[in-house]
Amino acid sequence: MKVAPSIIAAQFIRFQKEIAEVETAGADLLHLDVMDGVFVRNITFGPMIVEAISKISTVELDAHLMIIKPENYLRQFIDAGLNWLSFHCEATEKTDECIAYIQERKMRAGLAINPPTRFDEVKKYVEKLDYLLIMTVNPGFYGQKFITEVLQKIEEAKDWITKQKLRCLIEVDGGINSTNASLVCQAGADIVVAGAGIFKADNYKKAIEELRCSKA
Numbered sequence: 001m002k003v004a005p006s007i008i009a010a011q012f013i014r015f016q017k018e019i020a021e022v023e024t025a026g027a028d029l030l031h032l033d034v035m036d037g038v039f040v041r042n043i044t045f046g047p048m049i050v051e052a053i054s055k056i057s058t059v060e061l062d063a064h065l066m067i068i069k070p071e072n073y074l075r076q077f078i079d080a081g082l083n084w085l086s087f088h089c090e091a092t093e094k095t096d097e098c099i100a101y102i103q104e105r106k107m108r109a110g111l112a113i114n115p116p117t118r119f120d121e122v123k124k125y126v127e128k129l130d131y132l133l134i135m136t137v138n139p140g141f142y143g144q145k146f147i148t149e150v151l152q153k154i155e156e157a158k159d160w161i162t163k164q165k166l167r168c169l170i171e172v173d174g175g176i177n178s179t180n181a182s183l184v185c186q187a188g189a190d191i192v193v194a195g196a197g198i199f200k201a202d203n204y205k206k207a208i209e210e211l212r213c214s215k216a
C-alpha cells in the first residue's frame, strides 16, 4: 500500500520541516485536506497554500476537496500544482464534468464518498476514475475514530473493480493507525491516508512503515 500523510495533523508553525520529515520518512504522496466551512464544519486552506507546498514538496500532491460545488475551483487547484485531485460526490451535481476536467488537465481524478454514501450510488463513475476515496470518518477533523462498518464498502468496491477489470485505485481516509491498517489493507485499499497516525507519532518513519507493511 502507498501511504499518504495528511498534513492537516502537522504542526503548522513548522510546516516546511514537517513536510521534509515525512518525505524523508517514506511518504509516497502528501494528502492535502481542503475544507470550506460549508461542506464540512471546518476551514483549512486554499490554492495559495497548495501552491506554496508544491514548491517545496518532492513527492506527488494529493488534494482532497471537501468543498461545495468543486467545479468552481478545480482550475485554481490544478494550477497550484497537484497530481491527484479528489472531490466529493455529495458536494456537486456535476460529477461527470469534474472527472472529465481533471483528466483533461492530466491529473488523476478521484471521487470521495462519505461513510453514509453507498457504493451503489457511485458505481457508474468508477470506470472513469483513477481512484475512489472511501472515507472512514465523517470528514471535517483529523484524529477521529475509524468507522469499522465502512470496511464492507471497501471490500464491495474492490470486488467490483477486480471483476470489471478496472484501473481505479482505492484510497482510504480517516482514523487509520497501525492497529486498523491491516484491516483496510485486507479489504482492498491501495493507498492509505493518515493524519494523527503519523504526525502524532514519535517516529514518522516507523509509523509509515507500520502502515505500509500491515498484513492481515
Ligand code: DX5
Pocket: 006, 008, 009, 031, 033, 064, 137, 138, 139, 140, 141, 142, 143, 144, 173, 174, 175, 176, 193, 194, 195, 196, 197
Ligand atoms: C478528514 C480528512 C482526513 C483526516 C486524516 O476530514 O479528510 O484526511 O483528517 O486524519 P486522521 O488520519 O487523523 O483521521
Ligand code: ZN
Pocket: 006, 031, 032, 033, 064, 173, 193
Ligand atoms: Zn482527506
